[in-house]
Amino acid sequence: RFMKLIFLEEVDSTNEYLKRVEFCHGLCVVAEKQTGGKGRRGKKWISEKGKGLYVSFMFSPISYQIASLSSLAFGVAVLNVLKTLDKRFYLKWPNDIYINGKKISGILPELLSDRLIIGIGINLNYTRDELSSLEVPATSLFAEKIPFDKHSILDKLILEVENYYELLKKKAFNVKEFEKNCPLIGKEVSVIEEHKQFNGIALGIDTNGCLVVEVEGKIRRLFSGNVSIRL
Ligand code: BTN
Known part of the structure; x- marks a missing residue:
């Protein structure tokens, strides 16, 4: 130790x-x-x-x-x-x-x-x-x-x-260890990023730790910095 x-x-x-x-x-x-x-x-x-x-x-x-x-x-x-x-x-x-x-x-x-x-x-x-x-x-x-x-x-x-x-x-x-204990994955989420808000589907977490969200057919990767997520 x-x-x-x-x-x-x-x-x-x-x-x-x-x-x-x-x-x-x-x-x-x-x-x-x-x-x-x-x-x-x-x-x-x-x-x-x-x-x-x-x-x-x-x-x-x-x-x-x-x-x-x-x-x-x-x-x-x-x-x-x-x-x-x-x-x-x-x-x-x-x-x-x-x-x-x-x-x-x-x-x-x-x-x-x-x-x-x-x-x-x-x-x-x-x-x-x-x-x-x-x-x-x-x-x-x-x-x-x-x-x-x-x-x-x-x-x-x-x-x-x-x-x-x-x-x-x-x-x-x-990151699978995180993903499997994170019920956001697979659900529709609301993302607040620097005063902007949008909805999407949380697809998973990539190998860099970013949350991968599908927004209007496009893939976005969110860094944890100033993002807040709601179900
Ligand atoms: C958060 O969820 O917003 C993060 C909270 C982190 C709180 C801990 S308490 C010990 C350490 N000292 C601080 O001032 N903050 C972290």
């Missing part, structure tokens, strides 16, 4: 923390609370004390192959952990985890010149009320009445993240 762990009571964001520290491959930081938790596409990530798992990992060196597929691979890593608690969890491209039509976990990958930071948030103890004001329907393990142990989730997460990092390094991560 190559991970080194740092526990913090409070931090602005575990991703920001890893940007400030000296480079260290395999450094993992976990916080009880974030005062400036960040989501994808410039959104906030609700990060109250003890109510979620807020964790970030640092990796280097980073090849194009690792960076481009990392959000999918680490999505599968988180899914595997949650599936040990309940089989109903599924993925939504590019890297959200859902149950019962509600989001429970998200991943924020950030690629810098010398490091890749993978931030993972999992809602643990939030009540339905606390999550009701969020833009996307959201839930937590508590709200779904799924029993869990926070430390064991973190332990399993570290193992899975190490495992998928090794797979990425060996170019052995197969």
